[in-house]
Amino acid sequence: MAISIKTLLPDGEINLELLKVLADNSFDSILVTDATKDGKIIYANAAFKKLTGYSQEEVLGQTPRILQGPATDKKVIDKLRKVLSTGGKFEDRAINYKKNGTPFIMHWKVLPIKFKGAIKGWIAIQRETSGL
Ligand SMILES: Cc1cc2nc3c(=O)[nH]c(=O)nc-3n(C[C@H](O)[C@H](O)[C@H](O)COP(=O)(O)O)c2cc1C
Structure with missing residues (x-):
């Protein structure tokens, strides 16, 4: 087998622990x-808390819409809504709001997690x- 990240586990399964360490420690x-x-x-990392002020415990079960407010560009959100309905990829910028109400410019990507064709x-x- 060619050298790849799959060599980390003998059976080639995706290593949840590897993904968790990556995500927990990401600067983004x-x-x-x-x-x-x-x-x-269902998951928010430490950098999400640093960026927005919301802890994982506070946002579990909520939707990322909590980051939006009066100055959030509706055209960008409309574009994202279409991507979510078609299973595509999204990247754009819009004004979002931190927990304390401070507006900031969010640059974000949204990507589907697909398994055997299903999202x-x-x-x-x-x-x-x-x-x-
Ligand atoms: C994984 C994911 C991340 C999202 N992150 C953001 C975000 O950072 N900022 C934002 O304004 N909207 C974000 N959204 C969009 C909202 O959660 C929501 O999908 C969007 O507002 C469209 O739904 P609505 O028409 O019900 O508002 C995200 C959506 C998903 C699925």
């Missing part, structure tokens, strides 16, 4: 939601940026 904020229409948050959930990778 990472959110995972389930595949329901609303996208309920099992969604991942977002997020960071604060300086321009829209």
Whole structure:
């Protein structure tokens, strides 16, 4: 077998522990939601708390919509809604709000987690940026 990340485990299974260490320690904020229409948050890393002020415990079961507010560009959210309905990929910027109400520019990607053709959930990778 060619050398690859799959060599970490003898049977080639995805190593959940590896993914958890990566996500827990990422400098970028990472959110995972389930595949329901609303996208309920099932994981948020430490960088998400640093960025937004919300802890994982506070956001579990909520949707990332809590980050939006009056100045959030509806066109960007409309684009994301379409991507979520087709199972595609999204990357854009919009104004979001921290827990304390401070607005900031979020640059984020949303990607489907697909297994055997079915969407099992969604991942977002997020960071604060300086321009829209
Ligand atoms: C994995 C994931 C991450 C998301 N992250 C953000 C985010 O960082 N900022 C944001 O404004 N919306 C984010 N959203 C979008 C909202 O959760 C929601 O899907 C969007 O507002 C469209 O739904 P609505 O029309 O019911 O508001 C994210 C959605 C998903 C599935």
